[in-house]
Amino acid sequence: MSALIAPSILSADFANLERDLGAIATADYAHVDVMDNHFVPNLTLGLPIFERLAQVSPVPLDAHLMIADPDRWAPGYAEAGAASVTFHAEAATAPVRLARELRRLGSRAGLALRPATSVEPFLDLLPEFDMLLVMSVEPGFGGQSFIEGVLPKVRRIRDAVSEAGLDVWVQVDGGISRATIERAADAGANVFVAGSAVYGAENVPGEIAALRALADQHTH
């Protein structure tokens, strides 16, 4: 399975989002962090801006909803054309119903877990999702350092996915760089979100290629 790279536009220039989406045209996805200042202590963008990003982006959008009440808001992101919509397990009231609705609307359905959230209650529900997102920082901000302690959870998910013969992707998000991506890939991740490492690089396409090459050496 090839590694997929999803740069986070949280580290882009918010006055030049179309330009900065163009800068990551060689990536597999653009990761769009939606924050509501309730679920996380930060505020980014909502549906009206996301709809415009979906119209101008050269790469498919991977929406990561760090918001309260995703049951109400997430379907709008699928309707706006998101390739993938990921909501938080801690915030959703009816995660399976919501995942089914996202799939019905034509989007991949992702379930995100904060670093301290156990995956065990969700393992029997894996067929309902297309992706599990393991947060490797506390959600809310870019530029934090990678939490090594989430790697056993990544491995646990990958093992459960393999044992069940499923095609569920495992995404890691937070603190991913050339220094950490190999360990995340080794643990079983196949989708890698990187914000500051990509947008902070002098050569953005070169950084995307370097991260992909490193991860590819370790993806199973």
Ligand SMILES: O=C(CO)[C@@H](O)[C@H](O)COP(=O)(O)O
């Ligand atoms: O969801 C988040 C933060 O909540 C991430 O997507 C960050 O944007 C990743 O940034 P870096 O840690 O790669 O700088």
